[in-house]
Amino acid sequence: MPRASVLVALLLLLALPSPGWSEPLFEADTLYVFWSEDCPHCREQKQFLEELQDAYPGLPVITMELSRSQRYHERFRHMASARGLSALSVPTVFFNERVWVGNSPLIQQQMQQAVAAVHDPASASPQVTESVTGWLEALRQDQGSTVVLTLLIALVDGFNPCSLWVLTLLLALVINSGSRHRIALVGGTFLLTTALLYGAFIAGVFSVLSFLLYLHWVQWLVAGFALVFGLVNVKDYFWYKRGLSFTIAESRKPGIYRGLRGLRQKQLGGAALILTTVIMASGIALVELPCTAGFPVLWSGILAERGVSGGSFAILLALYVLVYLLIELLVFGLALLTLRMDRFEERHGRLLKLYGGTIMLALAGALLLNPELMSDLRGSLLLFGGAFAVATLIVVLTRGRMTAS
Helix, strand or coil: CCHHHHHHHHHHHHHCCCCCCCCCCCCCCCEEEEECCCCHHHHHHHHHHHHHHHHCCCCCEEEEECCCCCCCHHHHHHHHHHCCCCCCCCCEEEECCEEEECCCHHHHHHHHHHHHHHHCHHHCCCCCCCCHHHHHHHHHHCCCHHHHHHHHHHHHHHCCHHHHHHHHHHHHHHHCCCCHHHHHHHHHHHHHHHHHHHHHHHHHHHHHHHHHCCCHHHHHHHHHHHHHHHHHHHHHHHCCCCCCCCCCCHHHHHHHHHHHHHCCCCCCCCHHHHHHHHHHHHHHHHHHHHHHCHHHHHHHHHHHHCCCCHHHHHHHHHHHHHHHHHHHHHHHHHHHHHCCCCCCCHHHHHHHHHHHHHHHHHHHHHHHHCHHHHHCHHHHHHHHHHHHHHHHHHHHHCHHHHHHC
16 A cells, blocks of 8 residues: 555544543443542542442442543443543542532532432432532531631731732721822732732632642642741741841842832822723732741642632632731721821831741641641641740740840
């Protein structure tokens, strides 16, 4: 056969659609479980599935382990594709038209209700778990520790020296216009823009960690990241900006000053002022990321490790961003009422870095040595209270030295 004909034949063969899965992908009313021996969430879910099978003896459960061989990988890809998903993460459970990825109290509740609706319809409870009420109920069942931990971390994160420095500088410049309307427009737009970008950043970090956390080393990586971040922040209390420092680089500050001064132009008004503020706030948010990334990464790692997902994560994320903004909203409100803004000084930044770094070290240590401590409400409060007390003791013991410097 001529070489050209062979080439054409090969191209036609490659263009043909690949054959689908030859066996039936789904049997009705059957749980298909894809899991891995190396996945802690899979092992937690395994106990629940055993209890579910004991409660419904007629429930067929087919488990397929993915880390020890390639036997089930192709089937996983085909089943995920049939439900419009990518075969990326474990545990993944299929049941009729439903799919669950990950493990959490909410996911287990949904599974139980879906199975009960088929195998014991009389005992099936109302399907309220897809609503906000269901997500809140799932959080409540977690004894409030995740919610309280979110509130505490977000509150500490809100005292971020980089973002507070930028906000106070922005408000001080705009206050010179003497217009409360302009202050409200610029300040409100700035805070809304940074909040949306910060929320998007946290959601991105969480999605990556949720996908990778079944690898044991990822949890160690998150804890190690927090340890480094915390140590550098505590170091900055004693030796501010010496060596490695998670602050806004001095080379970036002239550009920030120019951008903020541009908002004082009186010819800017209405839509032009809003657009200019959005562009300026977006750029500053990117510059601030190295300074603000510590707590979001740590918080996302804790939530991913607990198997939080879906609507529960959305509620917690909204709560995190709202509490994070609380301090800046108070500063903004005060500036709007009094038309004055005090300067954010280096000594303020040092104190905030000390308290934030000490709390981050405590959380990283707990994540490495005793994660269960943060699963208990009392344990979380003791952890934060102890770290706060240690930081306060350092401030008291070094008061003379810090004043002299």
